[in-house]
Structure formats: C-alpha cells, structure tokens
Amino acid sequence: MALNYEESGVSLKKAHSWVERIKAVIGDGDPNVAKGIGGFCGLYKFSDGELLAGCCDGVGTKLEVARHFGRYKGLGQDLVAMNVNDLVTCGARPLFFLDYIACGTLDEDVFGEILEGVAEACKACDCALLGGETAQMPDVYPPGGFDLAGFAVGSVSPQALVDGKGVKEGDLLVGLESSGLHSNGYSLVRRLFFGPPGGMEGLEKALKEPAADVLLRPTRLYVRQALKASSTGAVKAMAHITGGGLEENINRSLPSGMRAEIDFSSWKRPPVFRCIAEAGVEEEEMRRVFNLGIGFVLVVSPEDESAVRRALEETGEKAIIIGKVASCPR
Numbered sequence: 001m002a003l004n005y006e007e008s009g010v011s012l013k014k015a016h017s018w019v020e021r022i023k024a025v026i027g028d029g030d031p032n033v034a035k036g037i038g039g040f041c042g043l044y045k046f047s048d049g050e051l052l053a054g055c056c057d058g059v060g061t062k063l064e065v066a067r068h069f070g071r072y073k074g075l076g077q078d079l080v081a082m083n084v085n086d087l088v089t090c091g092a093r094p095l096f097f098l099d100y101i102a103c104g105t106l107d108e109d110v111f112g113e114i115l116e117g118v119a120e121a122c123k124a125c126d127c128a129l130l131g132g133e134t135a136q137m138p139d140v141y142p143p144g145g146f147d148l149a150g151f152a153v154g155s156v157s158p159q160a161l162v163d164g165k166g167v168k169e170g171d172l173l174v175g176l177e178s179s180g181l182h183s184n185g186y187s188l189v190r191r192l193f194f195g196p197p198g199g200m201e202g203l204e205k206a207l208k209e210p211a212a213d214v215l216l217r218p219t220r221l222y223v224r225q226a227l228k229a230s231s232t233g234a235v236k237a238m239a240h241i242t243g244g245g246l247e248e249n250i251n252r253s254l255p256s257g258m259r260a261e262i263d264f265s266s267w268k269r270p271p272v273f274r275c276i277a278e279a280g281v282e283e284e285e286m287r288r289v290f291n292l293g294i295g296f297v298l299v300v301s302p303e304d305e306s307a308v309r310r311a312l313e314e315t316g317e318k319a320i321i322i323g324k325v326a327s328c329p330r
Contacts (some may be wrong), residue, residue, distance in 0.1 A: 038253065040086040040240055041154075043161075051161065053092035053154045059080040061186040067144070067217050071296065072110050074218040075148065076117020078183045081219035082242070083152035084125050085296065088226040089253065091162035094155035095121050099132035100149040102142035106134065114317040115147070117218070125130070125223040162230055162301070163236065164237035164253050167325055171236060171299050173260060174308060178295030180270050182219040184243045185289045189215065192279045196248050199279075206275045222296040225317045232311050234304035241291040246322075252296050254325060262323035269293045280297065288319070291300040293323060 032045040040057040059078040066072050084094045099118055101111055111134065122129040181189065192210070193199040204211045222240070229235050237253040250260035270293050277286055286292065300308045300312070309319045 008166075025275055040089040041092065043090065043156075046155070049158055051092070051156050051158060053087050053090055053156060055086045056149060056151045058149045059087065059183045061190060062181075062183050062216075063146070063148065064190060065186055065194075067290060068142075069212040069216060071212060072113040073117040074216050075112045076119070077218035077221070078117075079114075079148050079150040080118055080121035080127070080222050080245065082123065082183050083150045084127060085219070085222050085226075085240040086242075087152045087154045088223045089162065089240055089278055090156060090228045091160045091227070091235075091238075092123050092156040093227060094154040094223060096128040096129035096130040096153055098130050098151045100151070101129050101132070101134045101146060102137055102141065102149075103134070103146035104136075104143050104192055106136050106140050107144070108170040110146075118150075121218075121221060124221055125222075125312060127154075139161070147320075160230065160237055162235055164284075167235045167254055167299055168301070169325055169327050171259065171301050171325040172305050172321055173262065173321045173323040173325065174298040174300055174305065175267060175294040175311075176222060176225060176296040176298075176312070176317055177220075177267070177320070178241070178291045178293055179220045180214060180217045180272050182242070182291055182295055184291065185276075187278065188281065188289060192281070194277060201274055206272055206278070220295050225312055225315045226296065226298070228315050229298055229308050229311045232304070232307050234300050235298050237299040238300070239297045241295050241297065242288070244292060245286075245288050246292065246297070250299075253297075253299065257328050258325050259328050261326040263320055264292070266290050266322045267293055267320050294320070297322070297327060 025227065029060045033042065041053045044052045048051045055306065059075055059082060060121045062078060063075065066075050079099060080097060087094055117169055119129055193203045200211055207214055210300070226238055239253040241249050247260050254260065273286065273290060274291055276290070277283065298308065
C-alpha cells in the first residue's frame with residue numbers, strides 16, 4: 001500500500017486553503033506593503049525607497065527526530081536556513097534574525113546546543129543574531145517537549161529586487177544541491193522508519209551510514225551563493241525548495257502563465273530518497289513532498305547561464321541545469 005503525507009497527519013491541501021483564508025483576512029492592508037502573503041517573504045517599503053524583507057518559519061517534526069537521537073545542534077542551522085533561504089529569494093541581504101523557543105521545561109543543555117547552531121549559522125550568512133524569546137509553558141508542552149520558530153529581516157533596493165517579472169519561456173532552471181531532506185517531510189519519514197519494527201535498522205543498512213547522520217544533516221545555507229549570483233544582474237527569479245517540492249516552489253516564483261518543466265533525471269538523488277521510495281512512497285508523492293536533492297533554484301536566460309555559473313563556482317557551488325520555464329497549457 002502506497003503511503004502519503006496526508007496519512008502521516010500533514011495536509012498540504014488544508015495548508016493551501018489556510019493561506020487563501022489569510023489573504024482574505026489581510027486584504028489590501030498597509031499601502032507600504034510591496035509584497036504580501038503567498039511568496040517566500042514579504043516586502044515593505046522603507047525609507048529612501050529601500051525595501052525591507054521579512055519572513056518566519058520553523059523546523060517541523062525534525063524536532064522529534066533530534067529528540068529520538070539526542071542530537072540538537074543541527075536544528076539551530078535548520079531554523080536559520082529555513083528563514084534566510086526564503087528571505088534571499090528576492091535578492092534581500094539578511095540583516096538580523098530572532099528565535100523563539102516554547103517549551104514544557106527549560107533544558108539549558110538542549111537549548112544551548114540549538115542556540116550554538118543558530119549563532120554559527122547566522123555568522124555564516126553575515127546576519128546578526130538580534131535576540132529572541134524562550135517561553136516556559138508547562139500546561140501546553142509536556143516535559144521535554146518544545147517547538148522552535150525563527151524570524152528574519154533583510155533589505156534590498158528596488159534595483160536589485162529579484163521578482164520574477166522578467167521570466168520568459170525557455171529560461172533555464174539552475175539547481176543547487178541539497179544536503180538531503182533539509183527540514184521537510186519528517187512526519188512521513190517518521191511514520192515509515194520510526195514506527196514499524198525494524199524500520200530504523202533497515203534504513204541504516206540501506207544507507208550504509210548512521211541514520212542519525214543522514215536524517216539530522218542540517219539544511220544548507222544558500223545566502224552567499226544566491227547573493228553572489230544575483231549580483232550579476234542576470235538572475236530573474238529564485239526559489240527555496242521546501243514543503244511542496246520542486247514544482248510548487250519554483251512555480252511560486254514565476255509569473256502567471258508560466259510553469260516549471262523539470263527533468264527529474266538531470267541530477268543524482270541522495271540515497272535517503274531512494275530508501276523512502278522503496279519504503280512505499282510513490283514517485284508523484286515524492287515529488288510533491290521532498291526536495292529530492294535540489295534545495296534552491298535560480299531562473300536565468302540561456303545566454304546568461306555561463307555568467308551565473310561562474311558566480312556560483314566562485315562560492316564553491318556547483319550549478320545543475322534541471323529544466324526550463326514553459327508556458328502553462330491553455
């Protein structure tokens with residue numbers, strides 16, 4: 001029997017419906033809002049024409065995997081990455097980051113590990129760790145239970161804004177490799193490997209390395225690569241590949257009437273995705289839930305591909321052409 005995200009307790013359909021309801025509640029709102037709900041980050045008109053970019057996110061049920069293995073530091077980078085990778089899709093340079101921890105009991109050792117990861121990730125992105133909040137809520141969370149959220153703010157000039165408006169049919173999709181699962185799809189992964197008898201042992205045997213190393217590998221930080229590439233002036237759109245997979249996230253960055261046409265055979269998937277598929281998740285669901293080995297995508301015209309590739313290589317990044325932009329069927 002094929003397994004899917006919905007059966008693991010996560011409804012992407014309800015998530016989409018909720019976003020539409022939020023849009024309806026917010027309405028037109030403040031006239032200084034240059035970009036609101038629906039994108040990777042919001043934009044607010046600031047002084048001298050500068051735009052402030054803002055977003056918030058968490059790391060989902062990867063928390064439960066960290067608790068299972070007793071390893072927490074990587075969650076700090078996950079938390080920062082889930083925010084700054086969204087923020088940079090518009091060309092914004094991250095300015096500062098704040099974290100929020102809600103817990104049943106305050107465990108300094110656990111949260112100290114996470115905070116170390118947050119601080120190191122912020123430094124790697126040239127982003128200030130401005131502060132945060134730790135809330136002890138024993139009536140809401142059980143002992144040892146906690147949740148994380150992060151908030152990032154950046155800035156971008158209108159001239160440097162990457163907004164997808166110049167995207168045309170035939171433009172190339174330039175993919176940057178992920179480190180694995182990043183921070184999405186863990187409710188399904190946990191159902192596959194943490195519940196059934198022998199599930200974890202089978203996973204480790206298939207991976208040929210400790211499952212903890214694979215499942216808790218931190219989300220990659222793409223800030224320096226994305227800013228270097230966008231400084232060429234040739235990047236038309238960018239997408240951070242999170243929940244919803246490649247097609248949904250790339251399409252969010254494209255103008256109306258355009259869609260991503262992806263060649264899923266153009267890169268090698270990390271072994272963990274093969275293990276998930278062999279455990280009973282069909283290809284359509286794999287594409288809908290996971291990044292499949294590509295964590296960030298840039299859209300460029302064919303004539304600018306070499307310039308963007310060189311810029312990425314200067315940061316140590318390998319560029320992979322994973323498809324092109326096509327027109328939506330009429």
